[in-house]
Amino acid sequence: MEQTTKKVEKQKETVKEKKVYTQEEAYSSSLNYFKGDELAARVWVSKYALKDSYGNIFELNPDDMHHRLASEIARIERNYANPMTEEQIFEVLRDFKYIVPQGGPMTGIGNDYQIASLSNCFVIGHDGPSDSYGGVMKIDQEQVQLMKRRGGVGHDLSHIRPKGSPVKNSALTSTGIVPFMERYSNSTREVAQDGRRGALMLSVSINHPDSESFIDAKMTEGKVTGANISVKIDDEFMKAVIEERDYIQKYPVYSEEPKNVKQISAVKLWNKIVYNAWKSAEPGILFWDTIIRESVPDCYADLGYRTVSTNPCGEIPLCPYDSCRLLAINLYSYVVNPFEKDAYFDYELFKKHVAIAQRLMDDIIDLELEKIDAILEKIASDPEDNEVKGVEIRLWEKIKAKAREGRRTGVGITAEGDMLAALGLRYGSDEAVDFSVDIHKQLAVAAYGSSVVLAKERGAFKIFDVEREKNNPFIARLKEASPEMYQEMVKYGRRNIACLTIAPTGTTSLMTQTTSGIEPVFLPVYKRRRKVNPNDKNVHVDFTDEMGDAYEEFIVFHHKFAIWMEKNGYDVHKRYTNEEIDEMVAKSPYYKATSNDIDWVAKVRMQGRVQKWVDHSISVTVNLPADVSEELVGQLYIEAWKSGCKGCTVYRDGSRSGVLVSNKDKKTDGGAMPAKRPKELDAEIVRFQNNKEKWIAFIGLYDGRPYEIFTGIADDEEGIMLPKAVTDGKIVKNTDEDGNSRYDFQFSNKRGFKTTVEGLSYKFNKEYWNYAKLISGVLRYGMPINQIVDLVAAMEFDNENINTWKNGVERALRKFIPDGTEATGSVCENCGSKSVIYQEGCLICKVCGSSKCG
Structure with missing residues (x-):
């Protein structure tokens, strides 16, 4: 208690020393920084500006943040040979132009006011079979402890006994997987209260006899609302589906001596997966044999690196107690003369910055190890006895050991859609796909080459063994693409066990003012609303809400589309008609290249080809119109598997809108209830x-x-x-x-x-x-x-x-x-859009993605 009081007093003293800015000062300066982009300014001030627990703001705009990051990374650099200077680091970070740390690294580096991890992703689990109540409760507590530090968590349920299995307690038989899904989901929702957001991925093997119950669990309204779910599908199951034959499920899964065996129709279970995904956008699919076969860390499976699940968005498959930090490279910034006939991609600058990005990611691991030490110190100072704190202490010790030993990184990209448009390539076309694949190939070679240089300067990750990796398909492709780099790796090793990913960039893309991750543009033009005084002159009232507040609608152009407009003689300040907008878009490189326009099969094929050059995975969603058939969803999944994707998620427009049903399959919203109350x-x-x-x-x-x-x-x-x-x-x-x-x-x-x-x-x-x-x-x-x-x-x-x-x-x-229900009369506080829906009890804007939980 005395230590906590001293820490609070120290924080107050620090506040006296540091310049404190008001919310309005920070917003005004950030608005100028983002050239009038209100959404980007609000997001930065609310999520990323350095603050203490009292709400004091210590950074005026993102320049201050980037100086904070550069200063801390440079401090780590000075521990090694050939260090980069703070000025050099700042130059690649500034203006979100080239290298962009994501989420945890951006908020946590140099932040002494928050005791939290820098990792974006964690996976937890058991080193061996364990489905006792003790094991279940341990995972529950570990999940909560990570989420309170704002980490996204994934874990697998395949180790839990199927429903009806004998157990040696008073229950006599196992309850199966579903009740534990609900437990973990509820824990996520509890941690997500008071403005915090919990993120959980639950997975199970298709080989598990309870996998059908797992697949159906979220189809009951109000159930498992605090988790994403994905089913791990093996090649044998996919072959059984295509050949329309039976499939054998086992417990323990894939055991040579199973205690439980179940023969099922592969097609019947497949149709259920497809229907549920068509109906509710879940479960997601993980092509597990592809993940394991391609995984470089799984070359060290017997040393503790056996991949068991993924993070909540699926882009980082991980072994138990490993974690990853994320960083994105802004691809648009490497297009010289964007949207002009002589536009080209600056490969040399790109490869130089990829090497720097990998270097910075390795520095961030050292910063993470410092953060974990601070977390362990905080736990040690807590007033609870060691028996209560034991699980949390051992959790962070395991995470620290994995981070120090494997030094896993997550270098990714954003702005793929804008990069292609700026080069005059239509997203999804053969030419655009070929170009994207080459970019990711160059990225992979440059990142692994940088990791080899780091090994030469700083030492290889502790368990590196070239013999273990020699038959890995990903490493084989790197060897063919760059024999010189591979020979250097044989000689010096590699600093990081795995390096690459493609994550959803979310708020990061709002600040880079680009398309998100590998995705195409959502819309090049959309409408927003701003609240106005109807009595003011020169105000056009387009909408009045139920509270009587008046709003003016105005057109918003996607930032890079606006650049295309200016280069083609269009006035971005003019008020265009819908017909004029349609005509303008049709002339642009964004025509037929939005998330709802592109050919769906082409998108999964592109994902599969790019995946060949990404050692972790890719988070991508195939957006479908409301009227597509279930059969099409099934075809897309099969194509994704054949194309080499590690996972696939589909979202059919409106599929989350009121589709979840009760366990009695009756209408759950609207319509009179029985007047006489049931007993x-x-x-x-x-x-x-x-x-x-x-x-x-x-x-x-x-x-x-x-x-x-x-x-x-x-x-x-x-x-x-x-x-x-x-x-x-x-x-x-x-x-x-x-x-x-x-x-x-x-x-x-x-x-x-x-x-x-x-x-x-x-x-x-x-x-x-x-x-x-x-x-x-x-x-x-x-x-x-x-x-x-x-x-x-x-x-x-x-x-x-x-x-x-x-x-x-x-x-x-x-x-x-029900998820997807429109919030009638609600207006997004960030962008002013009226496209606001409910999602897991929160208000979500479909245009900008911002979230508000009451």
Whole structure:
């Protein structure tokens, strides 16, 4: 406690020494930095500007941030031969023009106010078979500990016994995979509260007898909402699908002496995968044999580098307790004379910067090791006893050991779509694909060449063994592409066990003002809204929301499309008609090259060809119109496998909009509910804060849809005493001794026995209960949940306590809004777009991707 107090006092002293900027000062300076781009300025100030826990801002604009990064990286450089200077590093980082650290590295390097890892991705798991409750709980705790440090986590469930398997405890048989999916999902949602975002990937092998249940788990509304899911598919299963024959599932998976064997129709299970992906965009597919066959780290599988799962977006397959940091190279910046007839790609500068990027990534590993030491020091100073802290301590020690031994990096790219357009190439065309493949080939050779130079200067990663790698297909391609570099690698080794990836760049691309990752442009032209005073002169009111606020619509051009316009004599400030815009786009290199335009089969083939030069994986989504068939989705998956992709995800327009169904397969939103309350309803528990008090909401569900709500103080002598592990149960309507209706909550305790909390409505404050009854009445009438949430949000009270209670109820109900539901009347605070939808209880803008969680 004394150490924590001293740290807080030290932080306050530091604030006195450093220049502190107001939000408005930082935003104004950043707006000027980004040349009037409000979205980029807001994103940088809110996500990346250096801040302390009190909200004090210490950086005025991204120049300050890039000086912070350059200073820290240069400090590491000075530990080695031939160090780069701070000025040299700053020049490749400045203006987001060439090299862009992503996420964790950008926020964490040189940040003494936050004790967090620099890694973007983690995978956890067991070194061997372990499906005991102890093993399950250990993974749960490790997942939470990583997420609180803002890391994305993945782990595999293939080690868990199939449903019905005998176990040596009072349950007698295993519950299977699905209940544990829900456990891990709920943990993610808990950590993601209060503005934090949790990200989880759950995977399972197609060889597992419970894989069908895994594939179906998210098709029940409200289930496993805190995780992405992907199924690991082997070559044998794909061949069985194509040949329409049976497939053998086993537990343990791929065992020579399985305890459980199940023969299934490969086509039947395949059709379910395809249907679910068509219907809800999940599960994603991981072509696991391709991943393992191509994986360079798996040459060291027996030394602890056996790949078991991926990070939440799928671009980094990892072994247990390994992690990766990400960095993107802005491809557009290497196009000389963009959008002109003599445009060309500067290969020499590109290869020079790739080598520098790999070098900086290796420096960032050293910075990460320092961060892990700080995390371990923080844990050691925490007041809990060592038994409580043991799992967390061992977790970070394992992650540190893997980072130090393998030194894995994640050099990637962004702006592929803009690069091609600037060169006059249409994304998806044969010529564009050939060019992209060559770029990624050059990138791979340059990055691995840099890692070899680093090995010569700094030493190879600890377990490097050229003999182990000699039959790896990726290494073989590098050897053929650059025999000289390969011979140097044989002589000196390599500094990093793996080097490359292509990740989604998200907010990074907002600041580079380019297309994201390997993806094409989403739209070259779109509309935004800005709030206006309708009484002002020269204001054109295009939209008035339900609160009476007026908005003006205006056209926004994608940044690089605007450059094309200027070079072709168009006025970017003119107000164009829709017909004029269509005519203009048709003349540009972005024509028929948006995410919804390009040929889908060509896209997966391009992904497969580029994958040959990426040692990790590629995060890419195939966007499909709403009217495509299930058969097309299946064809795309098969083509992806044949093309050499390591994974594939499809998104059919609107496929997340109200498609999830209850476990009774009935309509879950809209339409009247039964007027007479059933005696028993399933219930979910949502915990929230009401004016600093811990409160709890019991939400009764009819066919998966909220039917009633009870709220009150939790964990208090006058409130509800309920174990925190309880997340669901049943609300049963009974009659008390006086003949009055009574609502009891029942749940199963740790020993499997039913525990009853009597009289929910009696236990809670009458004033709150009356408001809850009113909301329950609206729920029972059948109004769509998003409209009920809007109704609750619009309620205004003079009592501050009731207002904060109302906010908690709003957040509790928002959880049940089907993903993809349009947020009617909502406007994105970042870009002003009206294309805002609900996604896992958050408001997501479909135009700029910004997220807001209540």
